[in-house]
Amino acid sequence: MKEVHWLDVVSWNKDGLVPVIAQEGQSGKVLMLAWMNREALQQTAFTGEAIYWSRSRNCLWRKGETSGNVQKVKSLRLDCDNDTVLLEVEQMGGVACHTGRHHCFFQVLQDDDWVTVEPVQKNPEEMYGI
Amino acid sequence: MKEVHWLDVVSWNKDGLVPVIAQEGQSGKVLMLAWMNREALQQTAFTGEAIYWSRSRNCLWRKGETSGNVQKVKSLRLDCDNDTVLLEVEQMGGVACHTGRHHCFFQVLQDDDWVTVEPVQKNPEEMYGI
Numbered sequence: 577m578k579e580v581h582w583l584d585v586v587s588w589n590k591d592g593l594v595p596v597i598a599q600e601g602q603s604g605k606v607l608m609l610a611w612m613n614r615e616a617l618q619q620t621a622f623t624g625e626a627i628y629w630s631r632s633r634n635c636l637w638r639k640g641e642t643s644g645n646v647q648k649v650k651s652l653r654l655d656c657d658n659d660t661v662l663l664e665v666e667q668m669g670g671v672a673c674h675t676g677r678h679h680c681f682f683q684v685l686q687d688d689d690w691v692t693v694e695p696v697q698k699n700p701e702e703m704y705g706i
Numbered sequence: 707m708k709e710v711h712w713l714d715v716v717s718w719n720k721d722g723l724v725p726v727i728a729q730e731g732q733s734g735k736v737l738m739l740a741w742m743n744r745e746a747l748q749q750t751a752f753t754g755e756a757i758y759w760s761r762s763r764n765c766l767w768r769k770g771e772t773s774g775n776v777q778k779v780k781s782l783r784l785d786c787d788n789d790t791v792l793l794e795v796e797q798m799g800g801v802a803c804h805t806g807r808h809h810c811f812f813q814v815l816q817d818d819d820w821v822t823v824e825p826v827q828k829n830p831e832e833m834y835g836i
Contacts, residue, residue, distance in 0.1 A: 582818050595725055597736055604734030606727055609790040621815060654820050655810040656803050660739040662811040673786050680785040681792040685751060688712050690784050 583614055587659040593629060596661040598672065600679075601650050607672035608680040610639075612661065617652075624649050626663060643703040645669040669698070676700045713744055717789040723759060726791040728802065730809075731780050737802035737809040740769075742791065747782075754779050756793060773833040775799040799828070806830045 586594055593611045600607055610628040612620065616636055619627045626647035630637040640646035647665040654661055673680040675696060682694035716724055723741045730737055740758040742750065746766055749757045756777035760767040770776035777795040784791055803810045805826060812824035 582815060582820055585820055595739060597727055597739065599736055606729055606736060606792055609725060609727065609785065652815040653811040654813040654815070655739065656805050656807075656812070657810075658813075660810075662736055675786050677786075680787075680790075681783040682786070683784040683788075685712060685782040685784070690712055690715055 583618060585658055586614075586617065586654065586661070587657060588614065589659070593631075594659060594661055596626075596628065596663060598626060598647060598663045598665050598667075600667050600672075601664045602666070605679050606681060607647075607665070607667060607678075610637075617661065620649060620663070621652060626665060640668060642705075643669070643671070643674075645671050645703070647672070671698050671703070674700060674704075676703060713748060715788055716744075716747065716784065716791070717787060718744065719789070723761075724789060724791055726756075726758065726793060728756060728777060728793045728795050728797075730797050730802075731794045732796070735809050736811060737777075737795070737797060739810075740767075747791065750779060750793070751782060756795060770798060772835075773799070773801070773804075775801050775833070777802070801828050801833070804830060804834075806833060 588594055592613050596612050597609050598607045613629045616627045616629045626639040626649055628637045646668040650664040676698040677694050677696055682692055683690040684693050718724055722743050725739055726742050727739050728737045741761055743759045746757045746759045756769040756779055758767045776798040780794040806828040807824050807826055812822055813820040814823050
């Protein structure tokens, strides 16, 4: 019986991408959702660092390549439908979000309004040198 | 200044959907990823129970409507790009996955293979009466 390559098990969408959730192992926080193509997932598994596909820039995006906020990957999981990946990561620098916050989900619905409830920990201008 | 309706803040994709991560509040486990359209998100906020959009059945899908495994929603969060929602939920019945497992991410990458590492807790035939 021919074995299926692990990358072929993944159910890629029509753009060849899969959504990827990054969760911080230590805190359990959901840091962000991003996307990977086949090459990004392969390189993530090979290098042990999260490498996504940037849909806005149309290129591989090594998380932290500019900011230094690299994600060390502790485990990769796939869901029951094979169409979502969950990464357990260690977030270098303690900041996953480009706004300088710990994670990207800092807006909470309160009284029919999205309210920002978490502080900026690092100045984005310093992270990105702009 | 005209206030923007909270549902209009969400950056819906070209199919009118947004990916939604359900995380169990108590354990911190990422239970599943599913999708919502505008009506699903509105009904989720209004009812306090997770209502998704089924892309396979093309209809609203009240989580647990058949299985009883309803998700009580404790908070709704939106990410920095306004294109992903994070729900903090209480998972009724302790089972989020249609396979009868606690959560959907039960396949772990080990030695270039996706290995099932979590047990079935409820018989799917009993959950769905099939």
